[in-house]
Amino acid sequence: MQFVASEHQHRRLNPLNGQWVLVSPHRMQRPWSGQEEKPQLNVQPEFDPNNPLCPGVKRPNGIITERYESTYVFDNDFPALLEQVPSPPASDDPLFQAAPARGNCRVMCFHPKSNLTLPTMSATEIGAVIDEWIKQFNELSPKYAWVQIFENKGSTMGCSNPHPHCQIWSCSFLPTEPQLKQERLRAYYATHDRPMLGDYVERELQRRERIVIENPDWLVVVPYWATWPFETMLISRNNNKRINDLTNGQRHNLAFTIKELTTKYDNLFKCSFPYSMGWHGAPTGPEHAHASSAHWTLHAIYYPPLLRSATVRKFMVGFELLAMAQRDLTAEQAAQRLRQVDGTQHYLSK
Amino acid sequence: MQFVASEHQHRRLNPLNGQWVLVSPHRMQRPWSGQEEKPQLNVQPEFDPNNPLCPGVKRPNGIITERYESTYVFDNDFPALLEQVPSPPASDDPLFQAAPARGNCRVMCFHPKSNLTLPTMSATEIGAVIDEWIKQFNELSPKYAWVQIFENKGSTMGCSNPHPHCQIWSCSFLPTEPQLKQERLRAYYATHDRPMLGDYVERELQRRERIVIENPDWLVVVPYWATWPFETMLISRNNNKRINDLTNGQRHNLAFTIKELTTKYDNLFKCSFPYSMGWHGAPTGPEHAHASSAHWTLHAIYYPPLLRSATVRKFMVGFELLAMAQRDLTAEQAAQRLRQVDGTQHYLSK
Ligand SMILES: O=P(O)(O)O[C@H]1O[C@H](CO)[C@@H](O)[C@H](O)[C@H]1O
Ligand SMILES: O=P(O)(O)O[C@H]1O[C@H](CO)[C@@H](O)[C@H](O)[C@H]1O
Numbered sequence: 001m002q003f004v005a006s007e008h009q010h011r012r013l014n015p016l017n018g019q020w021v022l023v024s025p026h027r028m029q030r031p032w033s034g035q036e037e038k039p040q041l042n043v044q045p046e047f048d049p050n051n052p053l054c055p056g057v058k059r060p061n062g063i064i065t066e067r068y069e070s071t072y073v074f075d076n077d078f079p080a081l082l083e084q085v086p087s088p089p090a091s092d093d094p095l096f097q098a099a100p101a102r103g104n105c106r107v108m109c110f111h112p113k114s115n116l117t118l119p120t121m122s123a124t125e126i127g128a129v130i131d132e133w134i135k136q137f138n139e140l141s142p143k144y145a146w147v148q149i150f151e152n153k154g155s156t157m158g159c160s161n162p163h164p165h166c167q168i169w170s171c172s173f174l175p176t177e178p179q180l181k182q183e184r185l186r187a188y189y190a191t192h193d194r195p196m197l198g199d200y201v202e203r204e205l206q207r208r209e210r211i212v213i214e215n216p217d218w219l220v221v222v223p224y225w226a227t228w229p230f231e232t233m234l235i236s237r238n239n240n241k242r243i244n245d246l247t248n249g250q251r252h253n254l255a256f257t258i259k260e261l262t263t264k265y266d267n268l269f270k271c272s273f274p275y276s277m278g279w280h281g282a283p284t285g286p287e288h289a290h291a292s293s294a295h296w297t298l299h300a301i302y303y304p305p306l307l308r309s310a311t312v313r314k315f316m317v318g319f320e321l322l323a324m325a326q327r328d329l330t331a332e333q334a335a336q337r338l339r340q341v342d343g344t345q346h347y348l349s350k
Numbered sequence: 351m352q353f354v355a356s357e358h359q360h361r362r363l364n365p366l367n368g369q370w371v372l373v374s375p376h377r378m379q380r381p382w383s384g385q386e387e388k389p390q391l392n393v394q395p396e397f398d399p400n401n402p403l404c405p406g407v408k409r410p411n412g413i414i415t416e417r418y419e420s421t422y423v424f425d426n427d428f429p430a431l432l433e434q435v436p437s438p439p440a441s442d443d444p445l446f447q448a449a450p451a452r453g454n455c456r457v458m459c460f461h462p463k464s465n466l467t468l469p470t471m472s473a474t475e476i477g478a479v480i481d482e483w484i485k486q487f488n489e490l491s492p493k494y495a496w497v498q499i500f501e502n503k504g505s506t507m508g509c510s511n512p513h514p515h516c517q518i519w520s521c522s523f524l525p526t527e528p529q530l531k532q533e534r535l536r537a538y539y540a541t542h543d544r545p546m547l548g549d550y551v552e553r554e555l556q557r558r559e560r561i562v563i564e565n566p567d568w569l570v571v572v573p574y575w576a577t578w579p580f581e582t583m584l585i586s587r588n589n590n591k592r593i594n595d596l597t598n599g600q601r602h603n604l605a606f607t608i609k610e611l612t613t614k615y616d617n618l619f620k621c622s623f624p625y626s627m628g629w630h631g632a633p634t635g636p637e638h639a640h641a642s643s644a645h646w647t648l649h650a651i652y653y654p655p656l657l658r659s660a661t662v663r664k665f666m667v668g669f670e671l672l673a674m675a676q677r678d679l680t681a682e683q684a685a686q687r688l689r690q691v692d693g694t695q696h697y698l699s700k
Contacts (some may be wrong), residue, residue, distance in 0.1 A: 003436040005448075010438045011523070013447035019526045022430065022451055030428035031410060034510030035388075060381060078380035080372060080669070080676055086353040088360045094538070095550050096574055097363035098355075101372055150668035158665025160384030167668065173361070175674035176369045188444070200445050224446055278672035303671050315508025318500035318517065319430070321653050322628035324525035326430055 006330050014225035015188070015196065017180045021227050022326040025333065032312050039310035040154045040272035044115040044162050053163035055112045070125075071132040072109040073168075079105035081169060102172035103144065108132060110164040117153070117164050117272055119262035119346055126255040133279070134251075136168050137244045141284035144170035146178055149243070154274025156305055156313060174283055182283060189295035197297035201235050210335040213260055213343065217253040220261055222335040227325040229307045229314050230268065230334050232261065233299050240298040242281040260343040261302070267341045271310035277302040356680050364575035365538070365546060367530045371577050372676040375683065382662050389660035390504045390622035394465040394512050403513035405462045420475075421482040422459040423518075429455035431519060452522035453494065458482060460514040467503070467514050467622055469612035469696055476605040483629070484601075486518050487594045491634035494520035496528055499593070504624025506655055506663060524633055532633060539645035547647035551585055560685040563610055563693065567603040570611055572685040577675040579657045579664050580618070580684050582611065583649050590648040592631040610693040611652070617691045621660035627652040 003010075011020040052059040055067040061077050081103030088098035110129050111121055118126060133149055140147045151166035152159040174182065188196040204210055204221050212232055213220035220234045234257060240246060246254065265273035279300050282293030305313040307328065320326055353360075361370040402409040405417040411427050431453030438448035460479050461471055468476060483499055490497045501516035502509040524532065538546040554560055554571050562582055563570035570584045584607060590596060596604065615623035629650050632643030655663040657678065670676055 001436045003438050005438065008435040008438075009431060009451050010435075011449045011451045013449070015445055015447070020449065022525070024430040026432070027428055027430050032510060034508060035505035078377055080374040080377050080678075081359060082376070085358040085360075086351045088353050088355065088358075093553070095365055095546070095553060097365070099361045099363070099370065101359050101361045146673065148669060148673045150672050152665075152668040155385035158384060158667040160382060169669050169673070171673070175372075177671075177673055196445070203443070203445060276668040276671050278668060280672070301672065315502075317508040318502040318626040318628060319498060319519050321527075321626050322500050322630070322651065323496065323498045323519070323521070323527055328430075 006333060012225045012331075014223075014227075016184055016225075017177070018184060020324060021225055022324055023330055024326060024328055025330050027328045028308075030328075032308070034315075036311040037156050037274075037306075037313055039269075040156070040274060046113045046115045048114055048163075051114060051161065051163055053107070053109050053161055053165055054114055068109065068112055070111070070128045072112075073106050073132065073136060076105035076107050076167070079103075081105050081171060100172065104140065104170045106136065106168040106170075108136065108166050108168060110166070114163045117262070117266075118258060119266050120348065121164070121259075123255045123259050126258055127251065130246075130251050130254055130258075134244045134246065137242070140168065140170045141242070141244070142289075143285060144172060145174050145283055145285035145287050146171045147284060148175070148278060150276060150278030152276050154272060156274040157276050159274075172285075178280060178283060181280065185295040195239070195295050195297050197235055197299060198239060201237055201297075209332045212264070212335055212338045213257055215253055215257060217250045218257045220257065222331040222338065224331055226331045226334065227316075227327055228303045228305060229327060229329060230265070230302075230304045230338060232302045232338070234258075234261065234302070236298040240281070241293040241296045242284070242298060243279055245298065263346050264338050264341050264343040265302075265304060267343070267347045268337065269306055269310040270347050271306075273304055273306065275302050275304035356683060362575045362681075364573075364577075366534055366575075367527070368534060370674060371575055372674055373680055374676060374678055375680050377678045378658075380678075382658070384665075385663075386661040387506050387624075387656075387663055389619075390506070390624060396463045396465045398464055398513075401464060401511065401513055403457070403459050403511055403515055404464055418459065418462055420478045421461070423456055423482065423486060426455035426457050426517065429453075431455050431521060450522065454490070454520045456486065456518040456520075458486065458516050458518060460516070464513045467612070467616075468608055469616050470698065471514070471609075473605045473609050476608055477601065480596075480601050480604055480608075484594045484596065487592070490518065490520045491592070491594070492639075493635060494522060495524050495633055495635035495637050496521045497634060498525070498628055500626060500628030502626050504622060506624040507626050509624075522635075528630060528633060531630065535645040545589070545645050545647050547585055547649060548589060551587055551647075559682045562614070562685055562688045563607055565603055565607060567600045568607045570607065572681040572688065574681055576681045576684065577666075577677055578653045578655060579677060579679060580615070580652075580654045580688060582652045582688070584608075584611065584652070586648040590631070591643040591646045592634070592648060593629055595648065613696050614688050614691050614693040615652075615654060617693070617697050618687065619656055619660040620697050623654055623656065625652050625654035 006025050009024045058064050087100040147170045149168050185196050201219050210221045223233050281298040282296035307314040356375050359374045408414050437450040497520045499518050535546050551569050560571045573583050631648040632646035657664040
């Protein structure tokens with residue numbers, strides 16, 4: 001029998017972290033009688049006097065959120081990372097190793113209106129979000145080794161507030177995922193004398209099997225090693241290393257790319273498509289300021305949980321937690337669906 | 351200021367996979383207005399004529415589930431792993447690596463009644479589950495490199511059927527997590543000439559800060575590096591390597607240990623406590639049959655998502671997916687609560 005990736009289970013290697021993913025495309029037919037998600041249907045009021053992220057509302061700590069008109073950033077009232085904490089004592093027991101963790105957590109509102117999301121905002125408004133990301137990155141990156149900009153969208157993804165916003169957690173150290181990536185990208189560069197993701201973009205452009213969106217500055221693909229059903233990577237085609245490298249033209253194009261990708265996501269299952277997304281680029285802070293970043297390529301990653309409809313998600317549980325990631329459709333199948341779905345007009349405006 | 355683990359954020363190293371966990375205990379105070387879980391309240395009927403896992407019911411594929419009286423095992427009708435599939439072609443491109451994956455997926459019912467769970471079954475009935483695990487392991491392990499026995503309990507954990515059951519997925523290869531563990535356990539053994547988890551058990555017995563249940567055969571702890579809020583490890587104290595090494599006495603004690611642990615879990619938030627759990631031991635199959643397993647210690651891992659109540663869970667999303675695992679209470683705090691909660695009488699029988 002001839003191997004057909006869209007029919008026959010196999011494993012694929014994620015070269016960014018060295019981990020394999022089990023691909024079982026024949027499993028899409030499985031009936032589902034488990035938990036159903038509440039579909040997110042963009043039914044927020046424009047202004048909610050009890051929502052602390054809305055302009056002019058008092059937050060639990062008594063501070064009043066400014067009457068902002070574009071983006072708005074404030075320190076998280078319950079941060080996972082604080083700046084001033086004592087360090088744990090050193091231990092010489094390999095089984096009980098603790099290390100210091102210092103940092104800072106900010107919340108960034110995208111827009112004053114609660115009933116908008118990135119795909120329903122204008123490209124100009126998304127441009128303001130990108131400019132604010134860069135402003136924040138410029139402020140935080142001289143001090144911190146890692147500035148993680150990320151958005152949890154939708155209650156399915158643990159987002160505790162429906163107002164359009166993201167978070168920025170800065171760390172005095174390199175967290176697990178970026179650390180792994182740093183090592184793997186560096187090793188690839190040492191062997192090939194080229195940044196891994198630069199080569200990857202070139203090969204995806206030749207193979208044309210997993211492309212979702214393509215323009216001169218950005219490539220969106222469902223990566224060959226995707227784990228979440230409709231996972232995508234939005235990769236810089238200009239050898240950018242960090243988000244604050246972007247030229248005005250690249251930022252402008254990025255706003256349109258984000259609008260198109262998130263519109264496709266919403267249109268796929270006709271709902272406000274949940275995901276976690278975030279930016280990865282070369283590490284920062286005093287420790288990395290003078291190190292080479294030649295092996296890095298700026299990219300964003302989208303991890304959306306929905307699998308088959310607005311209410312049926314993929315669960316990464318038992319086998320996935322204990323053994324390895326597993327997916328039920330191939331990256332090529334997911335890319336084809338995302339490529340075909342309309343990215344210009346949002347289903348709510350039709 | 352003096353460092354106090356229960357107050358000051360820090361990182362801890364998981365020596366089994368080399369990854370760090372961010373511990374932010376001061377964050378437990380954070381208000382929650384995000385998604386609330388449906389609490390699982392053991393309200394299943396004893397028999398549901400439409401549930402394919404109930405005795406005598408016809409499954410979607412036309413096969414009738416036997417009128418079983420204890421445990422019952424059958425092949426998953428929608429397996430992620432099949433035995434007969436062609437292999438993907440070899441590739442010399444490091445960015446597009448695929449590998450063969452063969453295997454087998456079984457479903458194992460714990461009991462004929464749909465309205466029971468492990469904590470509400472008798473120790474004798476749990477004993478039958480353990481015996482069946484061992485029987486299955488004996489059947490599958492000569493052929494497969496990895497036999498993953500795991501239970502997804504509760505719809506919150508993606509379980510698609512409320513009937514008490516687990517799954518057994520066998521793989522022709524070592525999946526990511528066991529592969530990482532294999533390497534780390536082997537390296538520890540090479541340096542210390544002792545199995546890592548044997549040393550770990552000894553030290554936890556001395557420190558007495560994270561113990562939940564302790565008896566001559568088994569130790570249950572919230573590991574120092576736990577990621578999920580009430581994560582536990584159930585570790586063999588007898589240097590067992592695999593589940594089929596267990597003596598009758600050890601199996602007997604295991605049934606009581608599982609009953610006590612799952613009763614504590616249910617009593618903690620007065621609900622049918624969701625989790626994913628599974629067994630890890632030395633790899634198997636022709637490839638590992640003659641390799642040394644001296645570095646391994648048989649253990650089960652429980653990953654429960656609930657954080658603060660029957661309805662508020664921990665989400666491993668944005669920062670966790672993109673940067674690193676993060677938890678909001680210390681392992682010691684979780685262990686103390688689990689130690690104190692009643693493990694002998696289930697809240698439903700009070
Ligand atoms: O096989 P089930 O119970 O239908 O499915 C559940 O467990 C599997 C193994 O962990 C996962 O792959 C699925 O995402 C989950 O919903
Ligand atoms: O900060 P939020 O949105 O309240 O919280 C959400 O995002 C955080 C960062 O990914 C996670 O740690 C929380 O589990 C999640 O609920």
